[in-house]
Amino acid sequence: MRLFTGKTWCLLLFFVLCWQPVLFGAAPGGCACPPETEITLGAAGEDIAELQRFLKNERLYDRLITGVFDAETMEAVKAFQRKNHLTVTGMVDLPTWQALGQSTATAVTTMPPPGDLRIIVDTTYLSLLVLVDQEIFASFPVAIGKRETPTPVGNWKVINKGQWSGGFGTRWIGLNIPFGTYGIHGTNKPWSIGRLESHGCIRMYNRDVEQLYRWVKIGTPVHIIGDPFMGRRRLVKGEKGGDVMYLQKRLKQLGLYDQGIDGIFGYATEQAVKKFQQQNRLPVTGQIGWREYVAMGLLSGE
Numbered sequence: 001m002r003l004f005t006g007k008t009w010c011l012l013l014f015f016v017l018c019w020q021p022v023l024f025g026a027a028p029g030g031c032a033c034p035p036e037t038e039i040t041l042g043a044a045g046e047d048i049a050e051l052q053r054f055l056k057n058e059r060l061y062d063r064l065i066t067g068v069f070d071a072e073t074m075e076a077v078k079a080f081q082r083k084n085h086l087t088v089t090g091m092v093d094l095p096t097w098q099a100l101g102q103s104t105a106t107a108v109t110t111m112p113p114p115g116d117l118r119i120i121v122d123t124t125y126l127s128l129l130v131l132v133d134q135e136i137f138a139s140f141p142v143a144i145g146k147r148e149t150p151t152p153v154g155n156w157k158v159i160n161k162g163q164w165s166g167g168f169g170t171r172w173i174g175l176n177i178p179f180g181t182y183g184i185h186g187t188n189k190p191w192s193i194g195r196l197e198s199h200g201c202i203r204m205y206n207r208d209v210e211q212l213y214r215w216v217k218i219g220t221p222v223h224i225i226g227d228p229f230m231g232r233r234r235l236v237k238g239e240k241g242g243d244v245m246y247l248q249k250r251l252k253q254l255g256l257y258d259q260g261i262d263g264i265f266g267y268a269t270e271q272a273v274k275k276f277q278q279q280n281r282l283p284v285t286g287q288i289g290w291r292e293y294v295a296m297g298l299l300s301g302e
Contacts (some may be wrong), residue, residue: 012208019055020095040069041070041090041091041169042068042069042149043068043071044067044069048073049065049067050189051092052066052067052076052190058083060076063144074090074091074301075092077096080096081096081102081220086099098188100189101169101188106140106206106207106208112132113137115132117131117132117137117275119184120223121223121224121225121228122225123230126141126142126195128142128212130212130215131271131300134234139205140208141194141205142184142202143197145196145200146196146199146234147196147230147231151182151201151242152177152242153226153228153246154223155221155224157220157222159176160173161174161218163212168221169187169203170206170209171186171213172185173216174178177242177262177263178262178263179241179244180199183202184201184212184291186208188206189203193205216244228242228243229243234292235247235287235288236286237265237270237286238265240263241263244290245262247298249261250296251269251272251273256275256276257272270286271286272301273292274286276295
């Protein structure tokens with residue numbers, strides 16, 4: 001798949017190199033991504049269906065995709081455990097989650113050359129690009145936030161690095177996003193890569209994030225690009241996110257908001273939205289829905 005046309009690539013470089021918003025410090029609190037839980041006989045849900053698809057691709061499971069962890073699925077898990085020299089329990093326990101996370105990766109083993117290294121996460125093409133002196137050095141597939149918990153579009157920086165476990169895979173690269181704890185991390189669900197699956201973080205295959213972890217330093221620029229309103233979620237008081245941040249910027253452009261751009265839908269943002277609704281003869285709710293998106297010109301390509 002071709003990532004960019006010539007015109008799009010020029011616009012991308014302009015966005016990355018010329019648009020420089022204020023950068024914020026890290027917010028306290030933990031990442032919103034849930035840890036993995038042990039899966040045993042009788043469990044059901046979309047995660048089980050994805051596990052079955054993964055096992056089918058590994059030629060360990062040849063039954064229907066039911067989304068139920070039944071006896072046949074347990075036998076396939078046992079086969080996976082034997083293949084990976086694990087204790088054969090038939091349960092998806094922590095060692096099995098870790099083996100699942102290490103099962104697929106993109107092969108990039110060299111170190112980047114010296115130069116200006118920065119990361120671009122493209123939320124449209126679900127890819128992470130490593131640029132050195134404005135040239136693509138490496139590209140990795142990623143998973144991003146669900147529509148209801150979108151990945152924050154904007155220009156950020158790496159502020160911390162560490163080893164995490166549970167649902168975060170083997171490495172954590174934290175970003176200075178002001179309204180929550182977001183970062184780039186691994187995953188023990190390799191089937192989620194290439195999809196909208198997270199609570200806003202960027203997921204990578206574990207062996208991919210291991211390489212990226214070696215390359216980036218504290219302060220490395222990370223540019224998350226795409227439509228900040230891709231989720232089209234209803235924005236109300238109490239919401240946080242990159243879409244709220246861009247809403248605040250739009251309200252400031254309209255002369256309706258004079259507070260800080262922090263990505264938090266608080267009282268001042270609500271009052272600014274109400275002023276906009278009054279001026280445009282919309283129901284005064286203080287919330288952003290479809291009519292407000294359209295009236296403010298916030299929807300790209302529509």
